[in-house]
Amino acid sequence: MTILTGKADAxxxxxxxxxxxxxxxxxxxxxxxxxxPSLAVMLIVIAYPIYYTIELSFFNTPPALQLRDKIFVGxxxxxxxLTSPVFWTVTSNTLIWTLASTLIAFVLGFAxxxxxxxxxxxxxxxxxxxxxxxxISAVAASYIWKWIYHSDFGIIGAVLVGLGxxxxxxxxxxxxxxxxxxxxxxxxxxEFPFAMIMMMAGLQTVPDQLLRAAKxxxxxxxxxxxxxxxPHLRNVSTVTILLLAVANFNSFIIPWIMTGGGxxxxxxxxxxxxxxxxxxxxxxxxxxxxxxxxxLILMSLGYFYVRALSGNEQKDGSK
Amino acid sequence: xxxxxxxxxxxxxxxxxxxxxxxWGGRIFLVFMLLYTALPMIWMLSxxxxxxxAAMQFPPQWWPDQPTLASYQKLLDPQNSVGxxxxxxFWNSLFVSTATTILSVIVAVPAAYAFSRFTFPGRNFLxxxxxxxxxxxxxxxxxxxxxxxxxxxxxxxxxxxxxxxLTFGLPLAIWLLKGFYDNIPVQLEQAARxxxxxxxxxxxxxxxPLSAPGIIATAIYSFIGAWNEYIxxxxxxxxxxxxxxxxxxxxxxxxxxxxxxxLMAASFMMSVPVVVLFLVLQRYFVRALTEGAVKH
Numbered sequence: 001m002t003i004l005t006g007k008a009d010a011x012x013x014x015x016x017x018x019x020x021x022x023x024x025x026x027x028x029x030x031x032x033x034x035x036x037p038s039l040a041v042m043l044i045v046i047a048y049p050i051y052y053t054i055e056l057s058f059f060n061t062p063p064a065l066q067l068r069d070k071i072f073v074g075x076x077x078x079x080x081x082l083t084s085p086v087f088w089t090v091t092s093n094t095l096i097w098t099l100a101s102t103l104i105a106f107v108l109g110f111a112x113x114x115x116x117x118x119x120x121x122x123x124x125x126x127x128x129x130x131x132x133x134x135x136i137s138a139v140a141a142s143y144i145w146k147w148i149y150h151s152d153f154g155i156i157g158a159v160l161v162g163l164g165x166x167x168x169x170x171x172x173x174x175x176x177x178x179x180x181x182x183x184x185x186x187x188x189x190x191e192f193p194f195a196m197i198m199m200m201a202g203l204q205t206v207p208d209q210l211l212r213a214a215k216x217x218x219x220x221x222x223x224x225x226x227x228x229x230x231p232h233l234r235n236v237s238t239v240t241i242l243l244l245a246v247a248n249f250n251s252f253i254i255p256w257i258m259t260g261g262g263x264x265x266x267x268x269x270x271x272x273x274x275x276x277x278x279x280x281x282x283x284x285x286x287x288x289x290x291x292x293x294x295x296l297i298l299m300s301l302g303y304f305y306v307r308a309l310s311g312n313e314q315k316d317g318s319k
Numbered sequence: 320x321x322x323x324x325x326x327x328x329x330x331x332x333x334x335x336x337x338x339x340x341x342x343w344g345g346r347i348f349l350v351f352m353l354l355y356t357a358l359p360m361i362w363m364l365s366x367x368x369x370x371x372x373a374a375m376q377f378p379p380q381w382w383p384d385q386p387t388l389a390s391y392q393k394l395l396d397p398q399n400s401v402g403x404x405x406x407x408x409f410w411n412s413l414f415v416s417t418a419t420t421i422l423s424v425i426v427a428v429p430a431a432y433a434f435s436r437f438t439f440p441g442r443n444f445l446x447x448x449x450x451x452x453x454x455x456x457x458x459x460x461x462x463x464x465x466x467x468x469x470x471x472x473x474x475x476x477x478x479x480x481x482x483x484x485l486t487f488g489l490p491l492a493i494w495l496l497k498g499f500y501d502n503i504p505v506q507l508e509q510a511a512r513x514x515x516x517x518x519x520x521x522x523x524x525x526x527x528p529l530s531a532p533g534i535i536a537t538a539i540y541s542f543i544g545a546w547n548e549y550i551x552x553x554x555x556x557x558x559x560x561x562x563x564x565x566x567x568x569x570x571x572x573x574x575x576x577x578x579x580x581x582l583m584a585a586s587f588m589m590s591v592p593v594v595v596l597f598l599v600l601q602r603y604f605v606r607a608l609t610e611g612a613v614k615h
Contacts, residue, residue, distance in 0.1 A: 013342040025440050030518075034433035035424045035445060038489055045486040046452055049463035055369035058464065112352055114346035119615065126349065128598055130356050135597045137547040142584035143572075147579050155362055158378045187353065201609030210546065221341045236609075250456035253549050258352045271458050278462050279554060291459040306447050 038076040050295070056288035063282035070285075077289035086265055086273070093180060094249065094269040101187045106241055108188065110193025114225075117194075117203045127200075134193035142257035145186040149173050149258075173259050176266040183267055186254055191247065195240050202236035203229070238308040246301055270294055343403065367391070367583035374579045390584035401571070405585065407560060408567030415552075415563055416545035418481045423541045424534060425486035430489075431496030432522060436505070446497075452490040457550045460486065468555060479555045480563070484548060488541040495540060495607045499533030500526065536607035539600055543593045564589045 025032075057077055059070040081087050116127055133141065149172040150154050157169020172182040206229050214224045251270045255261060261268035261276060267278070270290070278287035364469055368386040396402035433439075434446050449500055464483055465474070473479035511521040527534075549565040556562055562570060568589065574583045597604060 009385060021440060028437065028439035030547070031433055031437040031439040034429035034437070038430040038449070038493060040447070041426060041482075041485050041489060042449065042452070044467075044535040045464065046455075047458070048467065052463035052466065053459060063425075065322075065469075067466065108352065111348055115349045118345075126353065128601070130352060131597070131601070132360065132594055133356055135543065135594050136590035137549075137586075139547070139564055139568065140547050140590050141359075143568075143586050144580050147366060148359055148362060149584065153375055153377060153379060155379055162378060174355075189359065192352075193356075197605055197611055201605065247456050250458075252456065252458060253565075270523075271456050273578050274458050275461070275550070278458075284462055288462060291462070295455065295459060298454045299451075302451045305454065306450065307452070 001020055017145065022150075024260045052176075053288045053295070056166040056284060057292045059285050059287060061284040062076070065282075065284060068303060073285065077285045078293075080286055081289055081293070086268075089265050090268045090270060090273045093265075096180060097184060097187070097269050098245055098248045099103075099190065100181075100184050101251075102241060102244045104184075105188045105191040105244055105248075105289065107197045109192040109197075109240075110199045112192065113199035113203055116200065121127065127196075130196060131193045133190050134197075138253035139257060141186065141190050142254050145189075146173070146258050166315060173267075174263060179259055179267045183255055183258060186258070187248065187251065194247075195244060198236055198243075199233065199238040204232045206232045214282070235308065239305070242301065242305045242308060246305070249298070249301075321473050347350050363564075363583045363587055370579050371578060373582055375577070390580045391588070393581065394584055394588060401581075404559065404567065404571055408474045408562050408564045409588075411561060411567075412546055412563040412565075415480050416483070416542050418477070419488055419545040420538050420541040421486040422481065423485055423492045424538050426485070427489055427492035427496055427537065428534065431493045431501055432526065434493065435497045435500035436508075443596075445473055446493075449493050452486065452492075452594075457487070461550065461554055464551075465554060474555055475558055475561060477561065480545075480548075480552055483551045483555070484541075484545045488544055491544070492541055493535045495537045496530065496533055498607060499530045499536075503529050532603045533607055535600060536603040539596055539604055540607070543597065546593050 056070075058072060058074060060073050060076075061067065061070040112130060116123060116130075134209060147153075149157075151157065151169055151171045151174055154169055154172070156172070157166070160166040161169060170178065173179050210228050211224055214228050221229065250271055251269065252275065255267050255272050255277070259267045261272045265273075271294075274287050274290045274294070277283045277290065351550070365380075365382050367390055368388060369380070369383045370385070370387055370389065373383050373385070375382060393399065393401050396406045397406055430449075434442065460483070468474045468479040468483075475480070507525050508518075508521040511525050512518065516524065547565065548563075552563045552566045553569075556566065559567075559570070564585075568582070568585045572578060572585070
């Protein structure tokens with residue numbers, strides 16, 4: 001009896017709220033009209049694929065992707081991944097690739113932003129030239145660097161031989177020990193401009209008065225940077241590093257075109273490995289299970305990203 | 320007396336030397352970065368104007384003795400098969416990128432406006448789920464989208480590309496545009512509404528023109544993204560006549576892997592449109608890109 005009244009009470013307490021929520025949604029129906037087209041597109045091309053990937057990850061699907069013949073296998077695909085030795089190679093490659101690319105690209109980009117943050121002749125031109133690698137297609141970049149690293153006619157090898165530092169041009173991307181660092185150099189080449197752009201924009205928000213005040217107080221350039229400039233850039237640094245990390249984690253074009261993950265998986269990262277499992281070896285179920293794991297990792301990174309961004313918004317005082 | 324003179328004098332010279340040290344360090348660093356950035360591009364240009372024979376010399380020539388535009392002529396000549404293919408790829412890229420750009424702007428403008436101005440239930444959740452899309456790589460969506468496109472008969476059409484390019488074009492467009500709308504004072508619209516305009520009229524007549532730079536920046540971003548996209552095009556298209564540039568170039572040089580001058584010329588031509596577009600409009604573009612991240 002008491003339980004029943006308790007339930008009824010709870011229902012009574014809940015109902016006005018729910019009706020209120022519905023009424024609120026109804027009142028705002030005109031607002032939803034603005035977002036509806038984009039939501040429709042997102043539902044078709046994002047929500048549905050995510051759902052489908054999760055489903056596929058529990059099935060074995062025949063090579064030709066005849067979906068009617070798929071067989072439920074439970075967590076077998078996940079177990080297959082975690083027990084495969086390739087998984088660990090690929091994971092450590094991914095970690096090295098992501099961390100090294102992100103940190104070096106950020107530091108170089110930040111340093112460029114600082115160096116460009118004063119007036120000198122040719123500053124605009126210099127900035128434009130430094131940005132170009134980021135704008136050109138990654139496919140073009142991959143071919144350019146493949147040619148630069150070419151084991152017979154590559155320019156770096158030729159310079160090394162010319163200087164007497166090597167007997168013959170090294171096999172930069174054909175050898176297990178050098179392939180990953182060589183690709184990271186290419187990736188940084190393409191990504192440091194992004195960090196530079198972001199940090200340049202951030203530097204413009206550092207109040208001049210503060211810097212001048214610090215100068216008057218006797219702070220040297222390093223102290224001014226460390227105590228005034230850098231704390232001001234904390235937000236933009238966080239966002240930049242996160243965006244770089246996610247972009248690097250998700251890289252495909254450079255490793256795929258330059259080496260296809262080889263030699264002997266030495267340059268395979270998660271993304272290229274998933275692609276090869278799916279479209280190369282037609283192991284759709286395993287590839288989907290990999291995607292789900294990737295999805296979970298990215299969701300947790302995304303959590304920090306959203307927190308960094310909403311931190312910005314709150315401080316800004318806007319909605 | 321002399322002590323005071325010294326203590327006030329010495330820190331000054333000391334400081335000046337320090338600052339000079341930083342300035343020179345910065346200059347040397349910038350020269351290094353300039354070399355790192357520019358040398359590969361110069362090497363691309365230099366190779367693209369070599370003959371096939373000159374490209375295969377060891378040690379390589381930094382700049383060819385006899386520069387030739389033969390590779391470019393070949394790519395741009397509609398009379399031969401290489402030129403036919405290249406021009407078709409170029410045209411396909413242009414079509415797909417333009418269609419993607421127009422569609423994402425049309426769909427993103429109202430959505431970004433709503434996210435900037437209205438408070439409706441679920442607004443934050445929806446906005447962040449839009450943003451989160453940018454975290455996910457194309458590969459995750461590839462298998463299911465491939466199945467979907469096959470089911471609705473869009474595999475091997477440019478429609479499949481335009482639709483999938485919206486998956487990364489839209490979230491970014493919404494984010495960039497929202498930043499612009501946030502910076503347009505609400506009072507302007509309120510004034511218009513007091514004068515009798517509806518909310519929609521205020522949006523179209525007042526806010527849209529003011530956000531034109533933002534729309535341009537967003538359009539460029541979508542265009543560059545679609546122009547450079549590789550993985551969907553690589554997976555969804557199989558017929559030679561449909562390929563876009565990034566994939567087309569690969570197909571065509573994989574048959575002739577030694578034609579590096581041709582490959583470099585093609586890489587150069589593929590980069591020119593986006594680099595020009597970017598350099599001309601970089602002011603708007605950079606502002607849009609960094610708008611959300613630099614707020615305090």
